[in-house]
Amino acid sequence: MNALETTPTPIAAPVGILAELTHRCPLGCPYCSNPIELEQRAGELETHDWMRVFSEAAAIGILHAHLSGGEPAARRDLVEIVAHCKKVGLYTNLITSGIGLTQERLKQLADAGLDHVQLSIQDAAPESADRIAGYKGAFARKMDVAKWVNEAGLPLTVNAVIHRANIARAGRMVEFAVELGARRVEIAHTQYYVWALVNRKALMPSRAQVDKAVAEVEALRETYAGKIVIDHVIPDYYARYPKACMGGWAKRTLNVNPHGKVLPCHAAETIPGLEFWNVRDHSLGDIWFNAPAFNAFRGTEWMREPCRSCPRKTVDFGGCRCQALALTGDARNADPICHLSPHHDKVSEIAATFDEVDENVPASDYNYRMLKTQVPA
Numbered sequence: 001m002n003a004l005e006t007t008p009t010p011i012a013a014p015v016g017i018l019a020e021l022t023h024r025c026p027l028g029c030p031y032c033s034n035p036i037e038l039e040q041r042a043g044e045l046e047t048h049d050w051m052r053v054f055s056e057a058a059a060i061g062i063l064h065a066h067l068s069g070g071e072p073a074a075r076r077d078l079v080e081i082v083a084h085c086k087k088v089g090l091y092t093n094l095i096t097s098g099i100g101l102t103q104e105r106l107k108q109l110a111d112a113g114l115d116h117v118q119l120s121i122q123d124a125a126p127e128s129a130d131r132i133a134g135y136k137g138a139f140a141r142k143m144d145v146a147k148w149v150n151e152a153g154l155p156l157t158v159n160a161v162i163h164r165a166n167i168a169r170a171g172r173m174v175e176f177a178v179e180l181g182a183r184r185v186e187i188a189h190t191q192y193y194v195w196a197l198v199n200r201k202a203l204m205p206s207r208a209q210v211d212k213a214v215a216e217v218e219a220l221r222e223t224y225a226g227k228i229v230i231d232h233v234i235p236d237y238y239a240r241y242p243k244a245c246m247g248g249w250a251k252r253t254l255n256v257n258p259h260g261k262v263l264p265c266h267a268a269e270t271i272p273g274l275e276f277w278n279v280r281d282h283s284l285g286d287i288w289f290n291a292p293a294f295n296a297f298r299g300t301e302w303m304r305e306p307c308r309s310c311p312r313k314t315v316d317f318g319g320c321r322c323q324a325l326a327l328t329g330d331a332r333n334a335d336p337i338c339h340l341s342p343h344h345d346k347v348s349e350i351a352a353t354f355d356e357v358d359e360n361v362p363a364s365d366y367n368y369r370m371l372k373t374q375v376p377a
């Protein structure tokens, strides 16, 4: 045994906070990372609650505030929230579908100190993009928003989730991001939990499609070197090792949901028996260091074999707890994406059922995530 295995590591402060300001959203993406039971508008944290949360975040050493949703632009106090984050010294990243933003509002956000915008796109083909989003006109609106972001002088990242209906255009989406003026593009193959797990049958591409898309995107790195940074998240179901989900459970980031519940990851509520604390009852620092849900899978002590004796355990932390639960029935198991997991055959079986797929997915095949909102014009 080496020292790393025997010495308890002190808990470091988180680097980032993902603030789900609301679960309301005009879009209905079938791979949404929000929980199946979406939080209703009644019960959302008030402006002053969020301000206290961000003050506490800065006080414990958090650097980045990711303002997310749902659609964060559905909150009428978004400019006030950004201004407060700026005041307490947080770097702010607005994660948005773009719907609900106007040129005027973007300018107000930039003036309030917003640092960065991350705009989601559903596809590089307009009709398909609108079908995936479940919102007619979304594609055209996003083109406007990208232009306004550039005009406001804000750095832009474009984010595209890849699945069967758009995988043929994975490379095209990198080019599209360049055309939109983005400095960074994230091409992220779908992770199958919560809504994406519900929709897996309609979303999962074949192995051949994945191989082609991955090669295409990788080849573009050279083409666009110096023009755009490409973040490429490779699909799990065809990998040999899992990813360090969230950079390790309760290691780098935390999520605050619209009602103030603090979670170690998007899907943590799917894990039975975890006790989550709320910012209405505890300070953010108390929650990070002491909440039972955060300590449940922190570090490596909780691990079973094969992770317990694996040299990669401080690299991937056994993968994703929520995926382990979804596919093996127990969150303490190794993520079955890992080829060393005794449950890995489940992943191989699922992947094999998608060897032949038709990329023309009709909208009727999707279970859209729905909690519609009237966004400010």
Ligand code: SF4
Pocket: 241, 242, 306, 307, 308, 310, 311, 312, 313, 314, 316, 317, 318, 319, 334, 335, 338, 339, 340, 341
């Ligand atoms: Fe990661 Fe566990 Fe697999 Fe080792 S056995 S690579 S720690 S998931």
Ligand code: FES
Pocket: 193, 245, 246, 249, 265, 266, 267, 268, 319, 320, 321, 322, 323
């Ligand atoms: Fe919960 Fe990966 S989504 S640990």
